[in-house]
Amino acid sequence: MDEQARIMQTLGGVNLSGHPGQGGMTLPPPHGHDGTDVDGRKQDIGDILHQIMTITDQSLDEAQAKNRKHGLNCHRMKPALFSVLCEIKEKTGLSIRGAQEEEPPDPQLMRLDNMLLAEGVAGPEKGGGAAAAAAAAAASGGAAGDNSIEHSDYRAKLTQIRQIYHTELEKYEQACNEFTTHVMNLLREQSRTRPISPKEIERMVNIIHRKFSSIQMQLKQSTCEAVMILRSRFLDARRKRRNFSKQATEILNEYFYSHLSNPYPSEEAKEELAKKCSITVSQVSNWFGNKRIRYKKNIGKFQEEANLYAAKTAVNAAHAVAAAVQNSQTNSPTTPNSGFQMKDEEFQLDSAENKNTLLTNMFTGSSGSYSLPTPNTGDLFMSMQSLSGDSYQGQVGANVQSQVDTLRHVISQTAGYSDGLGGNAMYSPHSLNANGGWQDATTPSSIISPTEGPGSVHSDTSI
DNA sequence: TTCCATGATTCTGT
DNA sequence: ACAGAATCATGGAA
Numbered sequence: 346m347d348e349q350a351r352i353m354q355t356l357g358g359v360n361l362s363g364h365p366g367q368g369g370m371t372l373p374p375p376h377g378h379d380g381t382d383v384d385g386r387k388q389d390i391g392d393i394l395h396q397i398m399t400i401t402d403q404s405l406d407e408a409q410a411k412n413r414k415h416g417l418n419c420h421r422m423k424p425a426l427f428s429v430l431c432e433i434k435e436k437t438g439l440s441i442r443g444a445q446e447e448e449p450p451d452p453q454l455m456r457l458d459n460m461l462l463a464e465g466v467a468g469p470e471k472g473g474g475a476a477a478a479a480a481a482a483a484a485s486g487g488a489a490g491d492n493s494i495e496h497s498d499y500r501a502k503l504t505q506i507r508q509i510y511h512t513e514l515e516k517y518e519q520a521c522n523e524f525t526t527h528v529m530n531l532l533r534e535q536s537r538t539r540p541i542s543p544k545e546i547e548r549m550v551n552i553i554h555r556k557f558s559s560i561q562m563q564l565k566q567s568t569c570e571a572v573m574i575l576r577s578r579f580l581d582a583r584r585k586r587r588n589f590s591k592q593a594t595e596i597l598n599e600y601f602y603s604h605l606s607n608p609y610p611s612e613e614a615k616e617e618l619a620k621k622c623s624i625t626v627s628q629v630s631n632w633f634g635n636k637r638i639r640y641k642k643n644i645g646k647f648q649e650e651a652n653l654y655a656a657k658t659a660v661n662a663a664h665a666v667a668a669a670v671q672n673s674q675t676n677s678p679t680t681p682n683s684g685f686q687m688k689d690e691e692f693q694l695d696s697a698e699n700k701n702t703l704l705t706n707m708f709t710g711s712s713g714s715y716s717l718p719t720p721n722t723g724d725l726f727m728s729m730q731s732l733s734g735d736s737y738q739g740q741v742g743a744n745v746q747s748q749v750d751t752l753r754h755v756i757s758q759t760a761g762y763s764d765g766l767g768g769n770a771m772y773s774p775h776s777l778n779a780n781g782g783w784q785d786a787t788t789p790s791s792i793i794s795p796t797e798g799p800g801s802v803h804s805d806t807s808i
Numbered sequence: 809t810t811c812c813a814t815g816a817t818t819c820t821g822t
Numbered sequence: 823a824c825a826g827a828a829t830c831a832t833g834g835a836a
Contacts, residue, residue, distance in 0.1 A: 586815045586832045594814095609825090630824090631816060638826060639814090 389422060423538070431540045454558075457565040464572045466507045503572070510568045517564065521557035525550050589632070593622035595654075597632050601640075602654035608637055 461467035532546045589597070600618060601608050610618060615629045622629070640647050 588814070588833065628815080632814090634825070634827095635815070638828095641826090 427538070427540065434540050451562070454562050454565070457562065457569055460569050461510075461565060461572075464569075465503065466510055466568055466572060506568060506571050510564070513564050514561065517557060517561055521554065524557075525553050528553060589622065589624060589628075593624060596621050597629070597636070598650065598654045599658055601633065601636050602651050603658040605651070605655075608633060608640075 458467065528549060529546055532541050532549060535541055536546075588594075597618060600610065600614070604610070610629065610633060612626075615626045615633075619626045619629045624632075
């Protein structure tokens, strides 16, 4: 609009001063010699110019303006004035300038677009936020990938950002279109009274679009920032430690202590544990990694815990064996899983001492006595071993073997037994070899034996 | 506030 | 790829 003002100013300056330009005016030569005639024409041109200037300030919809525009267009001086304006415009070179301007794609804008697309903010709605959330979860290494609370929180916030972004974008586009239409109408209207080529209108539209796209870029930039902040918060959150539930820890501990000779769960076992504990496989791996190293570092500290879980598992084992024996007498030994449905609530004990006592009583048949002669224990252990190792290999097999592992531990840990069994490597309290490594697996690392099906006895059936 | 337990991460070795 | 080891960072009890 400055250009228009400049034109008007120039035009007014040239004509009203009474000094025509050298470029050959097409204005009709003055008639007569008296000053009043010249003054009259000056007044006439001045009026037209005034109308032109004021008309641009008016709204196009105003009926009054229409009338005035009509009057202006039909004015007898209009063609002459139009020529003058053309000439002046040609002189100032406005029609040429910037005609061949072209804008190369802004790399920054492209980056922003790509990022918004990748984050699921831009682009199609379907799978947008969810895909990005999944990507973020995957980027977190799966450690907290299944944390549904944080996951949904992230998704919800991303959706919110997406909504705001699209609303604002729509608003800007609408405003841009409205403004463009308005300007085009204005210019078209003005093109009747002053020289405006379609190319210039197009150029003006381009300028408007550029202005609006710069606003859009700011919007995209802000959106990107918001997404980055959200994402960093989400990814930081994965480091936030949340203790596993008591139940989960119990399940993991039971597995650990019942497989103390080889506490390396297989992939299937990890998956099973993960499912039972409602955590991820990675978390199971982490837990076992930490547990192994910490147990090894300070066996003494874990003694009580080991006793507790071992006793618990041993009781389970004893029940399992008893059930197996009974089952073998009443049912076909090849019947899968029969007789091994155990419920944890049967073994609700409140202290390690109680469990040890129970265990001892179980072995001795006495009540509250720890003075069990060593050979008895050994016999019992041997019988247990023979039970699991030979008689019930096919059916009880792997699980009982792991339970037996636990029994070994408990027996070795229980006061009064250590001396008698100490010399036997089989009764090593912590199943660690001289090199500080775990002994070779004597028990299957998996809680899922190839011979067993779902519902069979595990060391960690208590969920 | 301090201290310990514990889940997660990172680095290194195999 | 997996395990061990060290370390970080947080939760929770004292």
